[in-house]
Amino acid sequence: MTDTAAPSLPGPIAFIGGGNMARSLIGGLVARGMAADAIRVAEPVAELRDALDRDFGVRTFARAEEAADGATCWMLAVKPQVMRTVCEALAPIAGTQTPLVVSVAAGITAAQLQRWLGDDAGRLAVVRAMPNTPALLGVGVTGLFASGAVDSGQRDAASRLLDAAGPTVWIDDETRMDAVTAVSGSGPAYVFLLAEAMQQAGVAQGLPPETARALVQQTLLGAATMLVQLDDPADVLRTRVTSPGGTTQAAIETFEAGGFRDLVDRAIAAATQRGRALSAAND
Ligand SMILES: NC(=O)C1=CN([C@@H]2O[C@H](COP(=O)(O)OP(=O)(O)OC[C@H]3O[C@@H](n4cnc5c(N)ncnc54)[C@H](O)[C@@H]3O)[C@@H](O)[C@H]2O)C=CC1
Numbered sequence: 001m002t003d004t005a006a007p008s009l010p011g012p013i014a015f016i017g018g019g020n021m022a023r024s025l026i027g028g029l030v031a032r033g034m035a036a037d038a039i040r041v042a043e044p045v046a047e048l049r050d051a052l053d054r055d056f057g058v059r060t061f062a063r064a065e066e067a068a069d070g071a072t073c074w075m076l077a078v079k080p081q082v083m084r085t086v087c088e089a090l091a092p093i094a095g096t097q098t099p100l101v102v103s104v105a106a107g108i109t110a111a112q113l114q115r116w117l118g119d120d121a122g123r124l125a126v127v128r129a130m131p132n133t134p135a136l137l138g139v140g141v142t143g144l145f146a147s148g149a150v151d152s153g154q155r156d157a158a159s160r161l162l163d164a165a166g167p168t169v170w171i172d173d174e175t176r177m178d179a180v181t182a183v184s185g186s187g188p189a190y191v192f193l194l195a196e197a198m199q200q201a202g203v204a205q206g207l208p209p210e211t212a213r214a215l216v217q218q219t220l221l222g223a224a225t226m227l228v229q230l231d232d233p234a235d236v237l238r239t240r241v242t243s244p245g246g247t248t249q250a251a252i253e254t255f256e257a258g259g260f261r262d263l264v265d266r267a268i269a270a271a272t273q274r275g276r277a278l279s280a281a282n283d
């Protein structure tokens with residue numbers, strides 16, 4: 001679970017890629033007290049570099065090799081489609097510096113990362129992490145998988161880094177990382193879709209847009225807080241809202257008749273499958 005100490009590493013951490021996920025993680029680390037000068041970011045887009053510098057005071061670089069050189073941990077936060085190119089650019093220094101490599105990329109396997117980094121023998125310590133964007137506020141959740149080369153100290157370091165984003169969960173079987181991605185990595189988007197749909201429906205029933213927005217925001221926060229803070233499972237909490245013959249029952253029956261559960265099942269299966277495909281397509 002999350003603790004409040006700032007994560008510490010023997011040297012700087014280099015984020016390779018300074019986009020949405022990196023920003024969320026950097027925001028969490030800085031909020032937890034990690035010194036901004038211990039964080040470097042490689043990001044080719046000048047506007048994003050400027051924003052990272054302005055918002056967090058971190059040191060930015062245009063090229064991956066510049067940020068990675070001398071860093072103790074490389075946090076690979078580029079799209080799966082460019083991961084191979086980025087790793088191959090880093091390969092010459094990976095062999096001499098043996099950093100802890102943490103990748104947040106969907107689908108890309110630890111063995112692929114090792115191979116692209118020039119480590120055919122699988123000796124480089126690679127951790128796969130699947131966080132989510134609520135990391136920005138320290139309320140994310142991260143699934144972690146350690147390759148065989150990761151020792152207990154490196155495992156601990158990876159946990160502490162990602163703890164800044166919220167709770168972490170270690171996954172023993174790497175093939176399950178695609179399901180983690182589908183449930184929690186992508187999961188915030190499903191909740192935002194539900195929020196959009198509820199707001200639109202509220203407006204369709206006559207509510208002013210701002211009122212609908214405020215009601216939906218607090219309802220999702222309240223329901224999520226109950227899920228986290230009470231021992232009762234989701235179905236019990238749902239039943240307590242659902243008076244026989246009442247309004248909720250009318251809505252739930254409409255969801256069930258429309259195949260809601262099957263739709264969620266198919267959506268998460270599609271996301272899981274996409275993670276597997278990203279691995280194969282970018283090899
Ligand atoms: N956005 C999300 O909710 C989550 C994303 N992820 C993973 O995080 C990774 C990044 O995703 P996002 O942040 O959403 O994408 P993004 O597109 O916002 O960020 C990627 C950044 O990498 C930069 N980049 C491209 N080539 C580069 C290079 N050669 N060197 C350094 N930087 C380079 C891009 O300019 C871009 O700013 C992906 O692999 C994704 O699977 C994982 C969990 C959640």
Ligand SMILES: O=C(O)[C@@H]1CCC=N1
Nearest residue numbers: 105106181185186187
């Ligand atoms: O959509 C994606 O591929 C990434 C991985 C999880 C969330 N965003």
